[in-house]
C-alpha cells in the first residue's frame with residue numbers, strides 16, 4: 001500500500017491534428033490506410049484475455065466501398081456471454097481491490113498510446129470501418145477518446161477527495177466502491193470514442209464489464225481492445241463480445257449479476273433494454289444502474305437578427321459532417337422569412353461545393369453512410385419528401401449504393417411544421433427547414449419545443465440579446481447541449497459535457513464526474529473514537 005495521497009493535475013484537451021497537405025501526420029495516416037486496406041484481419045471475441053473464435057462469422061466491409069473486405073468477425077451468443085460473465089466476476093476479485101492509482105495509470109497510458117504510437121492505427125481504422133474523413137476521425141477516435149481517458153482519471157480523483165464532515169470523537173469517511181457484479185456496455189457505431197468510453201469509464205472506477213460493440217464499428221473497437229491490452233489492462237476486466245443485439249443482450253440482461261447498463265444508441269433499443277431489465281427486476285442481486293444516451297432531432301433556430309453567414313456555415317457543418325450521423329447533427333431548422341432568401345442562396349452555393357466520395361481521398365468532405373440498412377431507411381425519408389405535397393426538396397435528394405452507401409447532402413423545405421422529417425430522427429444527411437413569418441416568433445418557439453420527443457442538442461442564432469434570452473428561456477428543456485450562435489455539434493470533453501433528456505437519454509453527461517458516480521456505490525463509514533459506555537440519556541434522571 002502506498003503511504004501517500006497521489007494527485008493528478010487537471011489535464012489539457014488532446015490537440016487536434018490538421019492533416020493539411022504537406023504535414024507529417026497526413027503522410028503517416030495515408031501509409032497506415034494503405035497498410036490496413038492491404039490485409040483482411042480476423043476479429044475474435046476476447047473473453048478473460050483469450051481470443052475466442054466462435055465460427056459463426058460475418059464480413060466487415062468498407063461502407064464507402066462495400067466490395068472491399070476489411071475483416072471477418074466472430075459473433076457471440078449465450079455460451080460466450082456466460083463465459084464472459086464468469087471471467088469478469090473472477091477478474092473483479094483482484095481489479096476491485098487494486099489501489100486506484102494503478103487503475104488510473106493504465107488509462108493514462110492508454111491516452112498516451114493513442115496520442116502517440118496508436119494514433120494513425122485508430123484513425124485509419126475509424127476512417128475505413130465507419131467511413132469518416134481524416135478530420136472527423138481525428139476529433140472522435142483520437143482527441144475525444146484521449147480526453148475521455150485523461151479527464152475521467154482526473155474526475156475520479158476529485159470524487160475520491162470528497163469526504164464528509166467529522167465532529168470531534170468520530171471520523172466519517174466516504175468509500176467509493178465499484179458496483180457489485182458486471183456492467184453491460186452496449187455501444188453505437190457512430191463514435192469510436194463513445195464506444196470505448198462505455199466499458200472503460202466503469203472499469204476505471206473498479207468495475208468489470210462486458211462490451212457489446214456495434215457490428216458496424218467492430219473493426220475500430222477491436223483495435224481499441226488491443227491498445228488497452230498494451231496499456232496493461234488485466235485480462236477479464238473488459239470482455240469483448242461482438243454479436244447481434246439480442247444474441248448478446250438477452251443472456252447479459254438475464255444474469256443476476258448485472259449491476260449496470262451503459263448504453264448509447266437509438267431510443268428504441270434503449271427502451272427495449274430498460275423494459276427487459278424491469279421484467280427481470282426480482283432476479284438481480286442489486287438494482288442495476290441504467291445510463292443511456294440516445295436519439296435526437298436537433299434543431300437550429302434563427303431570429304430575424306441572426307448573422308446569416310454564421311447560420312449558413314453552422315447548418316452546413318452540423319447537418320452534413322459525418323453524413324449527418326452524429327447524434328448531435330442538425331436535422332430541423334426554423335428560419336424567419338426575412339432572412340430566408342439570403343440564407344437559401346448562400347447555403348445552396350456552399351453545399352454545391354461539397355465533394356463526396358471515399359474517405360481516403362482527402363478532398364472529400366462527406367463519404368458514405370454506415371450500411372445498407374441505414375441507406376434504405378434514410379432514402380425512404382427522402383422519397384417520402386419527394387412524393388409529398390407538404391414538402392419539397394431544394395438541394396440534393398440523390399443517392400447511389402452501387403459502390404458505397406452514398407447519399408447527397410439534402411435540404412427539404414417543409415410547408416407543414418409537423419412534417420415527418422421535422423419530427424423523426426433520420427440519422428443521415430437530410431436537413432429540413434421550416435420558414436416562419438417573422439411576427440410568429442413566439443408560436444414558432446413553441447413549435448420547436450413541442451414538435452419532437454427528443455431533447456439532445458439545439459442551437460439558436462440572434463444578434464439581439466433580448467431575443468437570445470427569450471429563446472433560451474423558451475427552449476429551456478429542449479436540449480441538454482444548447483448552443484448560442486454556434487453549431488449544435490462537436491461538444492468537447494471538459495468543455496461542454498454531453499447528453500440530453502426527454503427521449504434523448506438519462507442525461508448523465510459522458511466524460512464527467514456525474515457519469516462516473518453512476519458506476520460507484522458509496523459506502524459511508526463512521527468510526528467512533530470514543531464509543532459510549534452507558535445506554536441511558538440525561539433526560540431520564542427525573543419524571
Ligand SMILES: NC(=O)c1ccc[n+]([C@@H]2O[C@H](COP(=O)([O-])OP(=O)(O)OC[C@H]3O[C@@H](n4cnc5c(N)ncnc54)[C@H](O)[C@@H]3O)[C@@H](O)[C@H]2O)c1
Nearest residue numbers: 187188189213214245246249265266269293294295296327
Ligand atoms: N445521445 C448520444 O450521446 C448518442 C451518441 C451516439 C449515438 N446516439 C444515437 O445512436 C443511434 C445510432 O447508433 P446505432 O445505429 O448503433 O444504434 P442502435 O440502437 O441500432 O444500436 C446500438 C447498440 O445496441 C445494440 N443492440 C440492438 N439491439 C439490442 C438488444 N436487443 N440487446 C443488446 N444490444 C442491442 C446494437 O447492436 C448496438 O451495439 C442514433 O439514434 C443516435 O442518435 C446517441
Ligand SMILES: N[C@@H](CCC=O)C(=O)O
Nearest residue numbers: 191326327328489490491
Ligand atoms: N461529441 C459529439 C457527440 C456525438 C454523438 O453522436 C458531438 O457533440 O457532436
